[in-house]
Amino acid sequence: MIVLRTAVATDIPAMEALITRSGIELSEGFYTPAQAQAITQHVFGVDTQLVADQTYFVIEEAGQLLACGGWSKRATLFGADRTKLGADPLLDPVTQPARIRAFFVHPQAARRGLGRQLLEHCSAAAAAGGFRRLELAATLPGVPLYQACGFSEIETFEIPLPGPIKVGLVRMGKDI
Numbered sequence: 052m053i054v055l056r057t058a059v060a061t062d063i064p065a066m067e068a069l070i071t072r073s074g075i076e077l078s079e080g081f082y083t084p085a086q087a088q089a090i091t092q093h094v095f096g097v098d099t100q101l102v103a104d105q106t107y108f109v110i111e112e113a114g115q116l117l118a119c120g121g122w123s124k125r126a127t128l129f130g131a132d133r134t135k136l137g138a139d140p141l142l143d144p145v146t147q148p149a150r151i152r153a154f155f156v157h158p159q160a161a162r163r164g165l166g167r168q169l170l171e172h173c174s175a176a177a178a179a180g181g182f183r184r185l186e187l188a189a190t191l192p193g194v195p196l197y198q199a200c201g202f203s204e205i206e207t208f209e210i211p212l213p214g215p216i217k218v219g220l221v222r223m224g225k226d227i
Contacts (some may be wrong), residue, residue, distance in 0.1 A: 052097075052112065052113075053110060053111075053112045053117070053165075054110065054111055054112070055110050055168060055169070055172055056108065056109060056111075057105050057107070057108055057109075058101075058107040058109045058119060058121070058150055059102065060099075060102060061097040061124060062102075062109055062116070063097050063099070063102065065116045066097050066109065066116065066119045066155075067096060067097055067118060069118075069155055069157055069210055070091070070095050070096055070097070070119070070153070071091055071095070071154045072157065072158060073155040073156055073158060074087060074090065074091035074155065075087050075088065075091055076158040077156070077158055077161060077192050078090075078091075078109075078190070078191075078192055079190045080119060080191070081191035081192045081217060082190075082191060082192075085214065085216055086212075086216055086217075086218045087154035089212040089213065089214055089216045089218065090190070090210075090212060093133075093134075093212050093213065094129070094130050094131065094134055094210070094212070095131060095153075095155075096130075096131025096132065096133065096225045097131055097132065097153070098123075098130065098131055098132055098135075098152060098153060099132055100123075100125060100127075100132075100139055101121045101123055101152060101153070101197045102181070104123070104124065104125070105162075106122050106170050106173075106176065107119065107120070107121035107122065107153070107173060108169060108173070108219075109122055110165050110168065110169060114155075115176050116157065117157050117160040117163075117165055118154070118155065118156040118157065118160065118165040118166065118168075118169055118170075119153065119154070119155055120151075120152070120153055120154035120155065120166070120169040120170070120173065121151075121153060121169075121173060122149050122150060122151055122152060122173035122174075122176055122177045122185070123142075123149065123150040123152050124141055124142055124144070124149055124150075124177075124180060124182070125139040125140065125141055125142060125150070126139055126141075126142060126150075127139050127150065127152075127189070128130045128138050128150055128186070128188045128207050128222075129150075129152065129153070129187075129188040129220070130199050131153075132208065135139065136179055142148055142182075144180060144181035144182040144183070145181070145183070148182065148183075148184035148185055148186040148224060149182035149184070149185050149186075150185070150186060150187060151170065151173060151174075151182065151185050151186070151187035151197075152167075152187070154166055154169060154170070154193060154196075155190075165202060166193075166196045167196065167199075170196070170197075170200050174227055177227065178227045182227065183226060183227060184224060184225065184226050184227060185202070185224065185225050185227055186205070186222065186223065186224045187202070187222070187223055187224075188197075188221070188223075189202075189220060189221045189222075189223050190218075191215060191219060191220075191221070194197075194221050197223050198223075198226070200222060201225050202223040202225045203223060203224060203225065204221055204222070204223055205221075205223060206221075206222045207219060207220070207221050207222075208220055208221075208222065
């Protein structure tokens with residue numbers, strides 16, 4: 052049976068392992084191996100503020116972690132703890148969009164609707180929190196899912212990573 056539940060601190064090691072595997076394997080065909088390695092190492096990972104806020108979720112089956120992802124009522128658009136540069140202030144749900152954050156699926160569970168299930172759960176929770184709009188920074192492998200779920204492109208941009216490597220992302224949004 053597939054279970055969607057709120058992530059807890061003891062899930063972090065398993066989520067980090069899932070994120071690493073997903074970041075490398077599901078980037079194939081979208082990013083070069085060097086780009087996938089760099090973004091996984093330097094950007095991807097758990098944002099523990101989402102776990103503390105109880106806005107990060109996992110999907111598991113028979114105790115096996117299959118997917119994780121969340122939403123945020125805070126200003127950070129993307130990235131793990133190591134990418135934050137200071138305070139992460141709360142957003143105003145009336146004037147600012149909630150963030151969809153850090154969606155990762157185990158490569159062997161890809162294309163089973165788990166990302167969509169997480170996205171629907173997070174969208175409903177953000178709406179219940181008073182938000183009227185969602186925004187996210189999609190990696191290229193995530194763009195098809197978000198488009199299929201009604202998100203539209205706002206802008207494309209690149210983030211510089213060590214190497215020197217640049218990785219493209221797409222800022223997307225959707226009214227809820």
